[in-house]
Amino acid sequence: MKIILVQKKRLKSHYIMIHPIWVISFFFLLIVFFVTAISLVSLYLIAERKNMVTDDVVKGWIKSLDQQRREIDDIKNETDSYLDSLAVKLGNLESRTSDLDRLGALLIIKAGLRDNDLDCYVNSGNKLENYYSDNTCFSIKERIDQLFLKVKDREQQCVLLDKLLNQSRHYKEVLIAGMPVEKGWISSPYGRRIDPFTGKVSWHNGIDFAGKSGTNILAVAGGLITWVGYRNSYGLLVEINHGNGRITRYAHNQSVTVKVGDVVMKKQCIAQMGSSGRATGDHLHFEVWVNGEVVNPMQYLLQ
CATH class of the missing domain: 2.70.70.10 (Glucose Permease (Domain IIA))
Known part of the structure; x- marks a missing residue:
């Protein structure tokens, strides 16, 4: 390819020889540049569109948050109600353990035992009652743990009392005494x-x-x-x-x-x-x- 250049003043001409491969390469690079530019602009616009926060999106978020807040409130109310009922049941159990203490004291008397024969039975109950009297110092879980220990202690002591009473009754039952005839x-x-x-x-x-x-x-x-x-x-x-x-x-x-x-x-x-x-x-x-x-x-x- 030949390009001729002409000067007006001197009326002289010059020419430049351009190889066809250079022309093709130039146009190819130009096309690549435009395609790349268009692709980058398109990607940018798509990304911006995805990141755009519309009114519908905001309303959806608000609706979801309100629903989650209501669910949390329902769970809290259910939990409070459960804890209240659990506290009532704990109070009833504590009252029954107190009744068990009184019953144990009567059994001790009937068994002919002394007060200090079952010190663990009496003293542990007094300590636990002091704990229960101050409800603000212990959570419900701690109260349950204390009640479990108290009931376990009472069970052990009742088993001991039962053995002592059975031994007493057994001794009287197998003791050879009395007349062997109804009349005679x-x-x-x-x-x-x-x-x-x-x-x-x-x-x-x-x-x-x-x-x-x-x-x-x-x-x-x-x-x-x-x-x-x-x-x-x-x-x-x-x-x-x-x-x-x-x-x-x-x-x-x-x-x-x-x-x-x-x-x-x-x-x-x-x-x-x-x-x-x-x-x-x-x-x-x-x-x-x-x-x-x-x-x-x-x-x-x-x-």
């Missing part, structure tokens, strides 16, 4: 006596109680029936194991109301008086055995 009288003592069959002096292992046929025979203590049936000269015999090596025997019965394996209570009817076995008439032969040796029943009958 002593006809033959324990020890040496004249044998009614031989007329000679012999040893008598028990005490005989005379009475009417069919008179109720009573257990002198609670225990387990270990023998019911005929045994040699005893006739129809009932044997009771009272534990701790103590056994009582009831012989010459007419009939029985228990069987082996039964658990009987003190003063429970176990048989009816008769004359079975080696007997001269209706009576009860009563024996007491301690650790495998027969003992005088009179010491127990007088208790």
